[in-house]
Amino acid sequence: MSPEQRRTGLSKSRFTVGLQCMKQLWWRVHEPDAPELEPGPGLEAIFERGHLVGVAAQERFSDGVLIDLPHEDIRGRVEATARALADGARVVFEAAFTDGGVFVAADILERQDRGFALVEVKSTLDVKDCHIPDVAVQLHVLRQAGLEVPRAELMHLKRECRHPDLSNLFVREDVTHDVENLLPSIPSRIDGMHRMLGGPLPDVATGPHCSDPYECPFANRCWPPLSDHHVSTLYGVREKRVSELVEAGFETVSQLPDAVELSPVAARQVRSVRTGQLVAEPELAQALSSILSPVAFLDFETVAPAIPVWPGCRPYEAVPVQVSCHVQMADGRLVHHAFLAEGGDDPRPGVARAVLEACGGAATLVAYGAGFERRCLRHLADAVPAGRDDLLALSERVLDLHPIVRNHVYHPDFGGSFSLKSVLPALVPDLSYDDLAIAEGALASARLESLLLGEVAHSGEERRALRRDLLAYCERDTLGMVRLVERLRALA
Numbered sequence: 001m002s003p004e005q006r007r008t009g010l011s012k013s014r015f016t017v018g019l020q021c022m023k024q025l026w027w028r029v030h031e032p033d034a035p036e037l038e039p040g041p042g043l044e045a046i047f048e049r050g051h052l053v054g055v056a057a058q059e060r061f062s063d064g065v066l067i068d069l070p071h072e073d074i075r076g077r078v079e080a081t082a083r084a085l086a087d088g089a090r091v092v093f094e095a096a097f098t099d100g101g102v103f104v105a106a107d108i109l110e111r112q113d114r115g116f117a118l119v120e121v122k123s124t125l126d127v128k129d130c131h132i133p134d135v136a137v138q139l140h141v142l143r144q145a146g147l148e149v150p151r152a153e154l155m156h157l158k159r160e161c162r163h164p165d166l167s168n169l170f171v172r173e174d175v176t177h178d179v180e181n182l183l184p185s186i187p188s189r190i191d192g193m194h195r196m197l198g199g200p201l202p203d204v205a206t207g208p209h210c211s212d213p214y215e216c217p218f219a220n221r222c223w224p225p226l227s228d229h230h231v232s233t234l235y236g237v238r239e240k241r242v243s244e245l246v247e248a249g250f251e252t253v254s255q256l257p258d259a260v261e262l263s264p265v266a267a268r269q270v271r272s273v274r275t276g277q278l279v280a281e282p283e284l285a286q287a288l289s290s291i292l293s294p295v296a297f298l299d300f301e302t303v304a305p306a307i308p309v310w311p312g313c314r315p316y317e318a319v320p321v322q323v324s325c326h327v328q329m330a331d332g333r334l335v336h337h338a339f340l341a342e343g344g345d346d347p348r349p350g351v352a353r354a355v356l357e358a359c360g361g362a363a364t365l366v367a368y369g370a371g372f373e374r375r376c377l378r379h380l381a382d383a384v385p386a387g388r389d390d391l392l393a394l395s396e397r398v399l400d401l402h403p404i405v406r407n408h409v410y411h412p413d414f415g416g417s418f419s420l421k422s423v424l425p426a427l428v429p430d431l432s433y434d435d436l437a438i439a440e441g442a443l444a445s446a447r448l449e450s451l452l453l454g455e456v457a458h459s460g461e462e463r464r465a466l467r468r469d470l471l472a473y474c475e476r477d478t479l480g481m482v483r484l485v486e487r488l489r490a491l492a
């Protein structure tokens with residue numbers, strides 16, 4: 001492959017991008033340094049997870065030969081694969097092949113009685129439709145390169161697996177039939193992508209494909225910015241309804257005529273946006289009256305490792321590793337409790353102890369989107385038998401602040417969302433997350449997983465800084481709830 005072919009050549013990931021959108025593929029190939037393609041912490045966490053799952057899959061084969069050469073050394077990888085196969089290797093990892101301007105590295109190639117099985121490793125819990133073309137392009141290249149490959153499999157994580165027995169961590173599913181069905185269309189698809197990449201940026205209309213099967217990183221280039229209070233921000237509105245409203249000539253929620261049928265929440269939103277005023281229903285006082293002192297404002301942070309690491313856990317099971325709790329006494333005094341696990345040991349006994357200490361004397365526990373906190377408490381109850389009854393009792397006493405806000409209050413700055421990150425800046429504007437290094441949950445979760453379970457060793461100072469940032473973030477969430485309840489009481 002010449003340097004130019006290598007630059008514009010296809011790989012299995014480029015091929016699947018091309019199936020989603022030719023324009024996206026063109027940008028990815030011709031603007032590889034585009035700022036949109038810089039992996040953020042979320043994407044880095046996905047890459048790390050994929051790497052760990054890939055290594056764990058390889059460990060299921062005792063006699064595999066890994067083609068371990070630099071990523072860009074395509075010729076070297078292809079030649080090393082040919083040598084390994086000629087030497088009779090039973091299993092080859094990262095087996096590299098190229099044909100017709102397409103380079104693929106098969107996760108696992110397993111010699112069988114007749115030919116080979118191509119095994120694609122995925123860190124998902126199921127086979128998804130979008131996996132099939134990924135395997136099909138590999139099978140096409142392998143066969144074109146002269147290899148006999150009668151079988152294609154997807155090896156993915158099994159949801160029934162429970163630590164510490166990881167013998168059934170993976171399941172191998174035969175996808176040969178689906179892949180064979182797709183195979184005849186692959187050559188013309190490849191030709192189409194090569195031709196497109198040799199020309200100017202193609203014109204592709206936006207549509208559902210921009211987020212299906214994956215979010216396109218170039219969405220901001222293609223989608224025009226929406227006006228404030230666009231009808232798509234209407235609470236609970238479905239995509240189809242948005243299209244109907246736009247087609248009927250309504251762009252913003254304030255333009256909607258009274259005849260349009262709306263839920264009570266959406267109707268309150270329209271009223272608030274039209275007047276530009278905060279709306280608080282008279283029933284708010286009654287809803288808040290069930291919050292009795294002392295009040296424990298509770299927030300957990302979790303990690304959900306693909307490969308379970310603590311007893312009883314399944315793949316991707318959310319495990320509480322951090323908790324923040326502000327306890328407010330009847331006289332308004334505020335006491336803060338926090339716990340953040342250290343190292344890779346089972347964090348749950350420490351989290352459970354901290355929660356019981358913090359919340360034991362509270363008359364009401366308050367959380368925002370409390371289903372999550374209840375699940376965390378039940379998870380802790382299962383994992384820490386000594387605290388089981390007390391933790392289950394706490395889970396029964398958690399009151400959810402989210403529906404209280406959603407069903408009684410709307411501020412035009414909510415933008416149709418009742419998440420804490422939308423509600424707080426509007427109702428408690430002096431309490432923002434702007435000064436925090438970690439300011440949203442997905443990033444906190446990625447950082448927590450890296451801190452507790454990551455392969456990259458953090459220096460002492462990095463660990464201290466990360467812990468500081470994580471503690472500050474979780475503390476802000478519970479302080480935010482304290483301030484939010486104060487504000488709601490003032491409104492009521």
Ligand code: SF4
Nearest residue numbers: 021024210216219222
């Ligand atoms: S935003 Fe949509 S149309 Fe634009 S490149 Fe991405 S997928 Fe293609």
